[in-house]
Amino acid sequence: MKDLLATSVKYEQGRLWVLDQHALPHQENWLPCDSVDAMVAMIKALQIRGAPLIGVGASLLLAHLAEQGADREQLEQGALTLRAARPTAVNLMHCMDRMLTSLKQNDRVALVRTAEAIFEEDIKLCNRIAENGAALFGSGQRLLTHCNTGRLATAGAGTALGVIYKLAEQGKAPHVWVDETRPLLQGGRLTTWELAKYGISHTLQCDNMAGILLRDGKVDAVLVGADRIARNGDFANKVGTYSLAVLAHFHKVPFYVVAPYTTVDVDCADGTQIPIEQRDGAEVQGVSGSFGSVEWAPADTEVFNPAFDVTPAALVTGWILDTGIYSQDEIRNGALLALEAA
Structure with a gap:
């Protein structure tokens, strides 16, 4: 497999490396990854995260294992194990399904080429998302993520942040x-x-x-990502997104979900x-990271800790995808379902 370099994952000189996002922002540690168990552990620990990226990383790992001599049965089982590692993130499932399809050719070269294509396609999808989203905004916009x-x-450059990067480039x-994004502080740290x-x-x-900022007119629009978008436009994203959507709706601030078409699950009718x-x-009982660990609740405290919540389509101003920008009317008329046919 050829060398493939990104900000947080890279395949270089025959080895797969993952930037440990759990250690950011204080440490930038690259961790080798050479087994399915290691990748699953990294996904669960959020050392590698983001719906598009975990699909890319898992694909590169399977291709690497194929080049190291893993047989078809081992690769198939590996793909199925990886597919189940992050149950909300549909991008991972799409990527593993593509890799399983390539495996049916019983050809390691096909598997490697598919992984390379998934990596390169993600960069292109991010670029198209950024171009589409940036067209919505003028200069000096105050955007909440x-x-x-x-x-x-x-x-690539990202989804919601990719739009912001494009605005800066322009x-x-x-x-x-x-x-900040409780409880794991992906906003504050990353x-x-x-x-x-x-x-x-x-x-x-x-x-x-965030509610104070929205109330006081200090936010022009909210941009968020997604881990899965149902065909009716409901979507799952990091927990706290639903609350933010309700606040934006109440204060009449535009609220956009930004994602590649690979985040759309046409087999999923709605957010339920x-x-x-x-x-x-x-x-939730405390916090840990490169700075150490702190506990602030009794260890036997019962905790509710969903990783994601679901935002209904009725609260969304628009869906910014690589394929275009969609309104509520277009979503109701089956715009997302049509993506599968395309």
Whole structure:
């Protein structure tokens, strides 16, 4: 497999490396990944994360294992194991299904070429998303984001943050309000790291401060990513997105979901059918990272800790995809379902 380099995953000189996002922003550690078990552990620990990126990373791993001599049965089982590692993120499932289809050719070269194509396609999808989204906004926009949707979540420039990067490239000087994103602080740790790295003006706030900004007219639009979009436009994203959508709707601030077409699940009729991953209660009882661990709740406290929530289509102003920008009327008329036929 040829060398493939991205901000948070790379295949170089015959080895797969993952940037440990759990250690950011204070440490930039590249971890080798050479087994299905290692990749699954990294996905569950959020060392590699972002719906598009975990699909890319899992695909590169399977191709690497094929080149290392894994047989068809081992690769098929590996693909199925990886497919189940993040039940809400449909991009991973799409990628594994493509890899399984390539395996049917019983040809390692086909498997490698599919993984390379998935990596390169993700970059192109991000570019098209960014172009489409940037066309919506003028100069000096104040944009609020949730979680991390940039170069750490994709092989390319990102989804919601990709739009912001494009605005900056066009000289439109956006300012970004960054939701901290409890309980694992992907906004505070990762989005701020990215925005600082690329010189984009930004301000960090706790999730429960977003309502004040929206009330006081300090936000021009909200841009979020997605882990799965149902065919009616409902979508799952990092927990806290639904609350943000309700606040934006109440304050009449445009709310956009930004994602590649690979995040659309046409077999999923609506948001009630999206499986939501429940995570370890320790993430809410305290916090841990490269800085160490802190516990602030009794260990026996009962915890509700869904990784994602579902935002209904009725709260969405528009869906910014690589294939175009869709309104509520277009979604109701089957625009997302038509993507499969295309």
